C-alpha cells in the first residue's frame with residue numbers, strides 16, 4: 302500500500318534541526334513536503350497561571366502531548382488531513398488556533414525528543430541526528446530566544462544550566478544511537494543535505510514504480 306516517506310530530524314536545542322529540515326525541503330521543487338514540528342505538540346497549559354508555566358521543564362518527554370503527536374502522524378501516514386495545534390512560546394502554552402494540514406508524500410518530523418519514544422521511531426523511514434557542539438548551540442539559543450521568544454539573557458542562561466543542559470544529556474544525546482545518519486554542524490553541511498535529498502528522491506521514484 303502507498304505510504305508517505307517519514308524522515309525524523311532530531312538533535313539538541315539550537316543544533317540546526319529546523320535549518321536542516323528546511324534545506325531538504327528547499328531541494329525539492331516538484332514534490333511537496335510536510336514539515337511537522339514536535340514543538341507544536343507541547344502540552345496545553347492554559348489551565349495553569351503564567352507564573353506556574355515558567356516552572357515547567359520543557360526539555361523532558363512529559364512536556365509533550367506525544368499521544369496526540371503520534372495520532373496526527375499516523376493520520377498523515379494514512380493520507381488523512383490533520384488540524385495541527387499551534388504553540389505560543391511567549392505564553393508557554395497552546396494557542397486557540399489550529400492549522401489545517403493536508404497529507405504529503407514526504408513528511409519531515411522535527412524535534413528534540415522525536416527519537417525518544419519507540420512508537421514514534423517505528424513510524425520513521427530515515428532517522429537523522431544533527432550533532433552540534435554545546436557552545437555553538439547555547440550561543441544560537443541565546444540569540445534566538447532573546448530575539449524571537451521574548452526572553453532575557455539571565456533567563457536563557459538560568460534555563461540552560463538548570464534544565465536544558467541536564468535534560469539534553471539525559472534524554473536527547475542518548476537518542477543519537479537510534480539515528481541512521483549523524484550530521485555534524487547543522488544546516489551548512491551541504492554534502493549531508495545532498496545525500497539525504499538523493500536518498501529521498503530514490504525512495505520516491507521506487508514508490509512511483511510500485
Ligand SMILES: Nc1ncnc2c1ncn2[C@@H]1O[C@H](COP(=O)(O)OP(=O)(O)O)[C@@H](O)[C@H]1O
Pocket residue numbers: 312313314315316317318319320321441442445486487488489490
Ligand atoms: N550552520 C549554521 N550556521 C550558522 N547559524 C546557524 C546554522 N544552523 C542554524 N543556525 C542558526 O541557529 C539558530 C538555531 O537554528 P535552528 O535550525 O532553528 O535550530 P534548532 O531547530 O535545532 O533549534 C537559528 O537562528 C539559525 O539561523
Ligand SMILES: O=c1ccn([C@@H]2O[C@H](COP(=O)(O)O)[C@@H](O)[C@H]2O)c(=O)[nH]1
Pocket residue numbers: 313314315340343359360389390392393394412413465
Ligand atoms: O514554552 C516553551 C517551550 C519550549 N521551550 C524550549 O524550546 C526548546 C526546543 O526548541 P528548539 O527549537 O529545538 O530549540 C527546548 O529546549 C525548550 O527548552 C521553552 O523554553 N519554552
